[in-house]
Amino acid sequence: MAIKQVNISPQTESQRRYQRFWKQFNDYSAHNEAFCAEFKPHPYADVRSYQDFAVSMGPYHLCAGINFNKQEISVAAYFRDVDTWDIYYNRYKERIESQMGRQLNWKRLNTKGDAALVRHLNINGSKGWNDVFLQIISDLLLIKRVFGSFYNKSEMRKYWIFPSNENEFRLHDFFRDNEYIDWQNKNKNNLNVGDIVLIYCSHPESTIRHITEVTKINVPVSEAIDDSAYSVNPPGPITYQYCTRLKHIKEINLRELDFDTLKKHGLKGSIMSPQKPNEQLLSYILSVIGDIEGDHLDYEEIENPEELIEGAKKTLIVNQYERNPEARRQCIEAHGCYCHVCGLDFAQKYGELGEGFIHVHHLVPISTIGEDYVVDPVKDLIPVCPNCHAMLHRGQAGQVLTIEQLRKIIK
Numbered sequence: 001m002a003i004k005q006v007n008i009s010p011q012t013e014s015q016r017r018y019q020r021f022w023k024q025f026n027d028y029s030a031h032n033e034a035f036c037a038e039f040k041p042h043p044y045a046d047v048r049s050y051q052d053f054a055v056s057m058g059p060y061h062l063c064a065g066i067n068f069n070k071q072e073i074s075v076a077a078y079f080r081d082v083d084t085w086d087i088y089y090n091r092y093k094e095r096i097e098s099q100m101g102r103q104l105n106w107k108r109l110n111t112k113g114d115a116a117l118v119r120h121l122n123i124n125g126s127k128g129w130n131d132v133f134l135q136i137i138s139d140l141l142l143i144k145r146v147f148g149s150f151y152n153k154s155e156m157r158k159y160w161i162f163p164s165n166e167n168e169f170r171l172h173d174f175f176r177d178n179e180y181i182d183w184q185n186k187n188k189n190n191l192n193v194g195d196i197v198l199i200y201c202s203h204p205e206s207t208i209r210h211i212t213e214v215t216k217i218n219v220p221v222s223e224a225i226d227d228s229a230y231s232v233n234p235p236g237p238i239t240y241q242y243c244t245r246l247k248h249i250k251e252i253n254l255r256e257l258d259f260d261t262l263k264k265h266g267l268k269g270s271i272m273s274p275q276k277p278n279e280q281l282l283s284y285i286l287s288v289i290g291d292i293e294g295d296h297l298d299y300e301e302i303e304n305p306e307e308l309i310e311g312a313k314k315t316l317i318v319n320q321y322e323r324n325p326e327a328r329r330q331c332i333e334a335h336g337c338y339c340h341v342c343g344l345d346f347a348q349k350y351g352e353l354g355e356g357f358i359h360v361h362h363l364v365p366i367s368t369i370g371e372d373y374v375v376d377p378v379k380d381l382i383p384v385c386p387n388c389h390a391m392l393h394r395g396q397a398g399q400v401l402t403i404e405q406l407r408k409i410i411k
Helices: 013-029 033-039 082-100 126-149 171-177 259-264 279-289 311-323 325-335 346-354 386-394 403-410
Strands: 053-055 060-067 072-079 105-108 113-120 159-165 180-184 196-203 207-220 242-251 359-362 381-384
Touching (some): 013 033, 013 126, 033 126, 072 082, 072 126, 082 126, 113 126, 171 242, 180 207, 259 279, 325 381, 359 386, 381 386
Antiparallel strands (some): 053 060, 072 113, 105 113, 180 242, 196 207
């Protein structure tokens, strides 16, 4: 099992007793099949010296503690921010405790919180620890399963805006060559896996240019992805210990997300450091780019982008038009909200759930589009279902299919 040791040396005999316990538990859990099936390999499991044992990272991590004086163990879901704790406590508390078969100790602090399962056990030294170890493992797996079943990424994720400066770091070039980047976490922001980071390029564009998703937190600097080749100036001394790993989802370039427009929709002050957008600003941004889910992204972003005519840059320009809410509205108003290839109407098929759902596809060949091309929502866009949208762009012999060509194929 991958263990990250945090060296906090015990100073007293009591602390040394706790350290011995967790070191033995660490060895025991590393060879327990049930535990390893869930947590191995995992780079963020750690024995924090004599204090406790923690494993798994995300919107919360799992933490086991022991109190020899009270003869009890505690296994908790530990939340690094109160927003996620509030969701679990206010919406799912009763259902969680029902599935676990017992009440939990829920505790909310100013910036964090936890939900602990506490058991009183006979902890009488090393001879009885195997039973205790098994109970800890059992409770860790139970909390992981139950709390995980209530995890909703879109509901619990947070959104952030991070600044970048092309005059200091060539971020656009980096993302054209790499899928992941390790971002300096100097300010120790409470990011969680699954959070969305919108990267605002202050110079020279002054606009949000990239959408990324947090895939790992607390990545040690020693394990960080080397991006020094993209620094405009020689990098200075490292003054931080950990990074946040971001996965690049999409590059955008929309006038609706420039600094002046963001100011009109709730942005307070400048974007000089990482920040969470307020409710008004976030609502506006999402109305422009849409909710961030893996299955909603435009189908131009396929596994082999080199097969697309004219390459990724112009493909992204098409995406901007297709994702523009006003262009989309005019397209659907003119053509109707159904697939113009296969005829699927989501409202007829799924009722209220499918009302208003459809993709829009760009009819103008990508090879004819210039960067200053102005889209006509009625002439250039057409509603299609996600499956037909994907097939249109998959195409044949490197060519995007026309609507008529795909109709003939499915007939």
